[in-house]
Amino acid sequence: MKLGKITKTLLAASLASLMSMSAMADKYVIDTKGAHASIQFRIKHLGYSWLTGRFNDFKGEFTFDEKNLAASQVNVVIDTKSVDSNHAERDKHLRGNDFLDVSTYPKAIFQSKSVVTGDNGTFQLVGDLTLHGVTKSVTIDAEHIGGGNDPWGGFRNGFAGSTTIKLKDFGIDYNLGPASETVELELHVEGIRQ
Template sequence: MKLRTFAAASLAALMSVSAWADKYTIDTEGAHASVQFKIKHLGYSWLTGRFNDFKGEFTYDEKNLAASQVNVVINTKSIDSNHAERDKHLRGNDFLEVDEFPKAIFQSTKVIPGKDGEFQIVGDLTLHGVTKEIVIDAEHIGGGNDPWGGFRNGFEGKATLTLSDFNMNFNLGPASKEVELYLHAEGIRQK
């Protein structure tokens, strides 16, 4: 009997922690969020781009940051490097293979609080048919009421991915083995 009572109390405590965290939808409709990337081109310059179509949500409790969660789904076909032929190549067999792998999915597994609004988001990224744990270095930018009667919180994050970890092995040269991701997310609190 004591074990059942303890289990019920533990479950209630876990549910109450997530119940206190506010739920947000990432504002992609208003273009207040972005998923951008850059990779060295032959070691001489940076090639930059973005994904134009994605959606996501997160929970956020500023008093218990570790209880926060993030989920994002990216349409890989929406890759845009501002060059049509290059984008066709990026969507093809040498890289994203978007017909076979139309989505990249990130699901957080834990949030590690830091100092001065900084923290780490640890989670699983599924990209190109491979799921790997990644770490996003993140920062809370700010939050408050918006002019439309809602409430928002905004964050930015950065992560570095090794292409070969996700079975993308096209030879771009020794300086181009990693891609840097830059994430900006303004979320609208759900009522």
């Protein structure tokens, strides 16, 4: 079947448009060296108070086009051994078989799948979280904090986000009581454009 001249022109224009859209999404590396990014968590302790912590070592990258937020992508790899709740004995327990089992599962990985845009720079980042050997879809409520030139000649963009996960969904079933079945994650990401 032969394509007409108009059809060929439309196909070429569509392809060029798609290629230019993906080319406009800038690539960023998350600034963990400068400690301008953090992955924090909190979980209720027996329902009486909040236990807080963070992961000290992680790396990642993202693509971002402010005019086409839906085309953005995020990939993050977390070193589970770096869990830090500011208490050595508790951290040893968190690294053990009851929780993260870091000798078997040394990495947690988040890979975005889609972005659902909202109002005023807010959006939902949907992706796969692999933790404790289990991969589940999670949705992160996020917002674009801002972007611009930095004092060192680079260009940055920053975001904040939060989500809640159920420990049992990831095969972690250590009984901490009904008030401690979910973990809240708080994410702050600042990336340097490459």
